[in-house]
Amino acid sequence: MTMRRIVVVGNGIAGLTACDSLRSTGFDGELTVVGAERHQPYSRPALSKALLHGDDDLQAHELPQPTHDATELLGVSASGLDVDARVVRLDGGGELPYDGLVIASGSRAKRLAPLDGAAAPQRGGTRGQLPSRELTLRTIEDAVLLKELVASRPSVIVIGGGPLGMEVASGCLHMGCEVTLVSDVTPLSRQLGVHLAGIFTSAAIRRGLKVGGGGRARLAGSDGGRRVVLADGTELEADLVVTAIGDEPNVEWLAGSGLLNNGSLRVDSRGRLRPDIVAAGDVAFFPTLRGVQRIPLWTSAIDQAKAAAVGLLQGDAAPGFTFQPYFWTEGFGLALKAVGFTPVVGKPDYCEAGEGTDSLLLRWEHQDGSGTAAAINYRIPIPKLRRLANAGPEVLQRTVAAGV
Numbered sequence: 001m002t003m004r005r006i007v008v009v010g011n012g013i014a015g016l017t018a019c020d021s022l023r024s025t026g027f028d029g030e031l032t033v034v035g036a037e038r039h040q041p042y043s044r045p046a047l048s049k050a051l052l053h054g055d056d057d058l059q060a061h062e063l064p065q066p067t068h069d070a071t072e073l074l075g076v077s078a079s080g081l082d083v084d085a086r087v088v089r090l091d092g093g094g095e096l097p098y099d100g101l102v103i104a105s106g107s108r109a110k111r112l113a114p115l116d117g118a119a120a121p122q123r124g125g126t127r128g129q130l131p132s133r134e135l136t137l138r139t140i141e142d143a144v145l146l147k148e149l150v151a152s153r154p155s156v157i158v159i160g161g162g163p164l165g166m167e168v169a170s171g172c173l174h175m176g177c178e179v180t181l182v183s184d185v186t187p188l189s190r191q192l193g194v195h196l197a198g199i200f201t202s203a204a205i206r207r208g209l210k211v212g213g214g215g216r217a218r219l220a221g222s223d224g225g226r227r228v229v230l231a232d233g234t235e236l237e238a239d240l241v242v243t244a245i246g247d248e249p250n251v252e253w254l255a256g257s258g259l260l261n262n263g264s265l266r267v268d269s270r271g272r273l274r275p276d277i278v279a280a281g282d283v284a285f286f287p288t289l290r291g292v293q294r295i296p297l298w299t300s301a302i303d304q305a306k307a308a309a310v311g312l313l314q315g316d317a318a319p320g321f322t323f324q325p326y327f328w329t330e331g332f333g334l335a336l337k338a339v340g341f342t343p344v345v346g347k348p349d350y351c352e353a354g355e356g357t358d359s360l361l362l363r364w365e366h367q368d369g370s371g372t373a374a375a376i377n378y379r380i381p382i383p384k385l386r387r388l389a390n391a392g393p394e395v396l397q398r399t400v401a402a403g404v
């Protein structure tokens with residue numbers, strides 16, 4: 001069918017990229033984007049990096065102004081979907097009819113305590129006004145609040161040893177806070193593997209991070225609070241507790257639409273749920289070389305959204321989506337870039353030391369023949385890192401020598 005009206009739900013990087021890609025693929029009809037946040041799309045990765053690192057640069061998260069010429073309904077949520085009538089229902093009434101729909105509603109921070117709205121964290125720069133409930137970091141508002149709170153150098157417990165927890169811990173440490181990271185496994189080992197996790201954890205401990213855990217931690221009391229109980233019963237207390245225990249997809253508005261499969265959205269290799277509905281970004285599970293997965297990363301959202309836009313307009317004629325993860329993180333004086341699937345197992349099969357301490361270029365070969373390349377404090381453009389991941393060191397050296 002000819003698409004004259006396309007609605008995009010979600011105005012994060014996946015929604016923005018989908019709008020841009022629809023236009024660059026030739027869609028010149030009516031485009032409407034619905035975004036629950038009141039802001040233009042911004043960089044979430046910047047929130048846990050630049051925004052927590054002491055300077056007053058609150059622009060680090062900004063992205064260029066959109067040029068897709070869509071009608072933007074910001075501060076508006078989609079509350080329902082009727083796939084037969086082809087309408088998106090909006091919070092507070094109103095409906096948006098569509099010929100094509102892009103679902104890009106992303107995810108939100110998982111919490112240890114339920115968010116009942118009764119005691120949501122409030123601003124307050126002094127110790128006496130510190131919130132007595134769990135903080136999370138997902139939105140620009142969360143980042144501004146956290147930055148304000150850590151300015152008075154409170155003691156902080158961060159629960160969650162993934163990349164986000166480690167970045168928050170690094171930022172708080174940098175701001176002069178005493179920080180304890182609570183993690184049930186070696187921090188970052190689940191995401192990156194033991195070798196890379198060890199490099200980061202050693203650097204973190206050298207910089208003064210206390211690491212504890214050894215099992216599932218919980219908050220003392222039912223409403224969150226500043227006390228944390230470890231798996232062995234030990235109780236820790238701090239001025240602030242920040243949890244970074246993962247994310248959960250924003251799919252509630254799709255209840256009853258018939259699109260959810262055991263509560264999740266599973267798209268095909270062209271991002272499609274149906275010929276007229278695609279999904280992309282943190283909200284979606286998609287086929288990868290390692291099975292159907294949700295990969296809640298920035299470049300994953302961008303690559304999926306590009307494929308989904310073409311999938312919506314061109315159907316079976318669209319090229320299938322092949323995905324290679326790209327991931328980066330910063331903290332404790334280290335900057336890591338990695339191309340390929342992680343976690344990596346065992347020691348790297350290739351290791352080159354660069355200039356300066358902690359400067360490393362590493363590669364792992366996987367059983368399926370694919371590779372993962374990682375650069376720590378090592379200057380290398382992403383395309384070259386990709387070539388190292390895909391082709392190995394000899395080919396990389398030849399192409400670099402040839403200036404390719």
Ligand SMILES: Cc1cc2nc3c(=O)[nH]c(=O)nc-3n(C[C@H](O)[C@H](O)[C@H](O)COP(=O)(O)OP(=O)(O)OC[C@H]3O[C@@H](n4cnc5c(N)ncnc54)[C@H](O)[C@@H]3O)c2cc1C
Pocket residue numbers: 009010011012013014015034035036037043044045046047048076077078079104105106107108137138139164250253280281282283295296297298299301326327328329
């Ligand atoms: C602090 C932080 C640091 C990160 N750092 C990194 C990093 O270093 N590297 C990396 O690769 N990734 C990182 N990520 C992950 C990365 O930011 C996400 O994978 C990416 O932002 C996902 O984009 P998205 O558009 O799919 O979802 P989102 O960014 O979640 O955007 C979805 C948007 O849809 C809106 N929405 C939800 N429901 C509705 C509804 N019903 N109606 C209308 N709008 C709705 C949401 O409010 C949101 O604005 C980080 C994430 C965070 C939070």
